[in-house]
Amino acid sequence: MTIDGGDEPVEPVMSAARPQSLIFSFLGIYALDRGTAISSGAVIEVFARLGVSEDAVRSTLARMVKRNLVTRSRVGRRAYLRLTPYAETVLRDGRRRIWETGAVNRDWDGTWTVVGFSLPDSRRSTRHDLRSRLLWAGFGPLQSGMWIAPGTKEVAEVFDSLDVDDHVTVLTARALDPTEAADLVAKAFDIEQIARRYRAFLARWDVTRPLPDAPDDLVRQLLLHTDWLQLVRQDPHLPAEHLPADWPAIRAEQVFHVRAAEYERPALEVAAGLLEGLTP
Template sequence: MLNFLGLYVLGRSTAVYSGSVIDVFARVDASEEAVRSTLTRMVSRGLLSRQRQGRRVYFGLTARATEVLEDGARRIWDTGAVNRDWDGTWTLVGYSLPDSRRSDRHDLRSQLIWAGFGLLQNGLWIAPGQRDVIALVEPLGLTDHVTAFTAAAAKPTESADLVHRAFDIAGIREQYKAFLDRWDTARPLPTAPDDLARRLLLHTDWLQAIRRDPHLPAEHLPKDWPAIRAEQLFRRLDEDIRPEATRLAEEVLDEIPLAPSQTTHLPTDG
């Protein structure tokens, strides 16, 4: 759903009719019930607003969702698959939260992983380069529970050892290999009904690959690291199928101008 919203709603200041979203997701075998449940859940999490026009209910992005999707777009299009500009420093983050705040711990860990941190040892997370820790913890209200600093490895610690201790290199490699196995064919995903479905699945698979990739220093990765080839393939396929996918989206999606003030909780019928 986040991929769909990022591709076809982000930046448009529109709200989309739930029925047309259901039509799009039927192309990838997602049930109407699952789509409606996801939309409702995203409203409750403050990611979508609802507004009604006649008997139809439309969903638009909130400011929070826009931030999330813009961050995802930067990760997909700007960051790149390989870090060739590492300055030798690491950002280290430690935190202490009681068992009663298990949900906060889960949210913080999720944010750290998305931001490229790996667990070095109990309670200590590291990421290559300088990371904006405030941007991670402030929205969660956890600033007072986190300690952060930047440092460089000193003997007897080697940066290459940190890479392999804190990050699942084999698992990251397998994510890229799985992407290549599925998409690096003469006719990618022939079972998809059209390019609208194919592009949605392409972006979903690619995001699954890069969300586990902490953008590690190229000098500490194997020479046959598959991320570069996978990224080149993703960009080429997206360029090939984007025009038809966009045309189909314009044909299928029923949109109205977004009304920012209409964020009341309405039933998701229609």
């Protein structure tokens, strides 16, 4: 594959992120709250720069339509994409996690949200879905059927459409002797695995390292935002006081903000040449 009329092949520069995650990042940066639609041709051109084939982009967009993330419409021969209200809600949550919540929990008040559940074997699939949603929401399994997360969590969306209200109990609690908060963190969460994710991010993006090989800063911006959002979405936001002093999330968050600021203007300039109606 070549771009911009060049003769050299473009090697894929994607991270471990799926094309849908990258497209979602792109729409979050350049479509969310702008009130405009984006042509599917522009998306295809952008992702050619990422080494993603046109067929892969089209099939990904078709799946996103089926999952109620985007709608498609036509004006003449051109197809346009627009975010659904559901997608806007998801993207705003991602934006909040990136720019407001942050990667380090320095404001923990000592409370835990506790979810207990018991589902019959006939609902094994629902049990799996519930566990997946709890992980996504920042919970960790303390013991069989009991999951915890630091702070007070709104969990109504976790149970939405699962029909499990009669099988779950949700409480807020504090650790009392002989239970220590640090022990709860160690039991319910894989601290080393979380740390490895941040170290992998630093290995890719640290400002002391060479930039990831990419054709331009728009590509780097999309890779950066996708990598970081996936990382913070997987982070249960554990209280900093119960994590190692050299917790890599601290450095990783600094690096993200430096790189994001570095790419913002040049990425917008590249995007403005591809997207109709986009202005700085």
